[in-house]
Amino acid sequence: MTITRTDSSNKDFIELIPCLDAELDVMDREAHTICSQYNGVEAIKNVVLAYSEGIVVGCGAIKKYSEDTMEVKRMFVRPEYRGKRIASNVLKELEVWALELGYSVCILETSCKLSDAIRLYEKSGYVQIPNYDQYENVDTSRCFCKKLK
Numbered sequence: 217m218t219i220t221r222t223d224s225s226n227k228d229f230i231e232l233i234p235c236l237d238a239e240l241d242v243m244d245r246e247a248h249t250i251c252s253q254y255n256g257v258e259a260i261k262n263v264v265l266a267y268s269e270g271i272v273v274g275c276g277a278i279k280k281y282s283e284d285t286m287e288v289k290r291m292f293v294r295p296e297y298r299g300k301r302i303a304s305n306v307l308k309e310l311e312v313w314a315l316e317l318g319y320s321v322c323i324l325e326t327s328c329k330l331s332d333a334i335r336l337y338e339k340s341g342y343v344q345i346p347n348y349d350q351y352e353n354v355d356t357s358r359c360f361c362k363k364l365k
Contacts, residue, residue, distance in 0.1 A: 218267045224260035228272035236292035264309045266302045273297040276306040286314040288324035323361045
């Protein structure tokens with residue numbers, strides 16, 4: 217597996233986003249309908265892609281939330297490649313990149329119906345926080361935070 221840093225104009229990232237959105241729509245249609253308006257991919261400067269034998273298999277992104285905080289967005293691994301630590305590696309690379317850019321905190325939102333995602337974030341040192349901003353009144357949203365080292 218190789219990890220590449222890029223931005224949201226990358227054709228491989230653009231290829232994965234419909235797969236992510238289709239899966240979210242099936243797993244949690246109500247929350248996805250509400251939250252999708254906050255998950256646009258236009259002009260995201262910090263995207264990480266994972267490749268296996270030249271095939272793009274996973275992605276994630278970070279975008280500025282505040283002066284010291286980046287928000288993790290658009291985490292996805294193709295179903296047939298799950299269980300191979302790809303998401304962990306993508307998340308780790310996003311955190312390293314955030315530190316390099318001078319940020320000290322990462323936050324994120326996921327659905328309570330995405331138990332694998334919640335386990336990933338908790339294993340990676342994220343702690344649940346009150347839902348923030350647009351997610352405050354979304355009952356199925358779970359928000360997390362990690363102080364970077």
